[in-house]
Amino acid sequence: MQLFIEQLINGWALGSLYALFGIGFGLVFATLGILNAAHGTYASWAAIIGYYAVERFGVPFPIAILAGVVGGGLLAMAVDQIGFQPLRSRKAGMLGALITSIAFWIILDSLAGFATEHQSLAFPAASYPSKMFAIGPLRIPQMQVIIIASLLICTAGIYLLIQKTRLGAAMRAVGWNEVAAGLGGVNARVVILLTAFLAGATSGLAGVLGGIATSNVSFTLGEGLMLKGFAAVVVGGYDDVRGTAIAGIMLGIIEVFVAQYISTEFRDGFTYILLLVFLIARPRGLFGSTSFMRA
Template sequence: MQLLAQQLVNGIALGSIYALFAVGFALILAKMGILNVAHGTFATWGALASYYLVTERGLSFWVALALGVLLAGALGVAADQLAFEPLRRRGAGVFAPIIASIGIWIVLLTLAEAHAGPTAVSYPAESVPAEPFRFLGLIMLPAQVISVLALVVVVTGVHLLLTRTRFGSAIRAVAVDPRSATIVGVNARRTLIAVAFLAAAIAGLAGILGALSDNNVSATIGEGLLLKGFAAVVVGGYGDIRGAALVGVVIGVLEVMSSQYISSGFRDAITFGVLLVVLVARPQGVFGERQLVRA
């Protein structure tokens, strides 16, 4: 029982990182209508930037984390304004933004690989909190606690932003119809820039916390997060931030439990097999609404 509880804690902590990334990805997909496959590289660059600031500039981990998140957000805005905004103005449809995002992904990933090199590195031991502590007999690392707390704060903040503020109303209006939103006084372009920044910044935070938890900083951090985050968004329910976060946590728990009790070699197959069963049973996602198509 003790081992089960410990692995549950480990799974929730891992899933919190997946869930963080999924929240940002859900914002882009649902509020901007873009399947941005470059989203994982924002997480990668957030982690690389924070590592550089800690090791080369001597900044504290917390300052480096904040600056890494801001850099990731800035990359999200740059990608939106350089690639997606021109396509929106021209009414380019669904597939052109996907191709554009693939181009952004390849460019940013190539630059990350050139910057980071082939060898994974880790944060200096003295720069990050690492001393484990016990609670009710369970061992918890500071990185795990930080990840869970970050998820709670981000999900709560984003949910309140979207549902309780005037800016959230503007985001929802632009997501439904940018032209109509503009007619009633919403600055659609400014709103989309803010969404792009917020989503990419959350991805950067997920990348930094993932690197901290794994003690591994490399150019491929965002690639694994992209797959898990996309699965969480789809299974959680299109556009439901809380659903994406919950399924992200479930993915982490499934991975850890299957590795412990079945086989680490099959953990991805087991995890996505379970998600496939859920999706077949409920195609609109766990928290999504069924879409009715009328002739």
């Protein structure tokens, strides 16, 4: 029983990383209509920025996370304004944006490889919380608690932002129709910039925390998050952060249990079987029919 609970917590923490990334990815798709293949590089670069903030400048753990989060957000804004804004002004459509995002993915991925010298780096052990919480016979790493708490806070915060604030209403309006939102007094470009920053920052947080938890800061870090985050968005509902959070946790738990009780070779296979099932049977995801982004 102890092993089962420990693996459940491991899966919850892993799934929280997928969900954090998926929330940012889903925000861009729901609000801007962009399937951004470069989104994974925001997580990679955030982890790299956080790592060098610690390694080169010796900043404390919270500042390193903040540096990575801000770096991911600013990178997302830059990609949007350099790559996607000209396409929006020309009404290029989703295909043009997808091709552009692939180009940015290749460029940013190559630069990330150069920044890490194509090696897997690791945060110094003394630079982040590494204690264990004891609950009876259970031993829970402090970083897992931080990851789970980060997802809960981000999910609640973004949900309330979109549901209860003027900015959230403007995001929903732009998601429905950018031109109509502009006619209604919404500054669509500002909303798009803020949405891009929020999406990049959320994915950046997943990158930094994932880089610490897995001791893997590399240019490939975002690729794994991208695949699993996309699955969380599809299963949960591309425009509902609640569904993405639940689906991400579910995927993480499934992965860990499959690896523990069946085989590590099939852990990814089960994830994509579930993805295919939802694409066929319920393409709008768990919460798609009552999507709050389109409320």
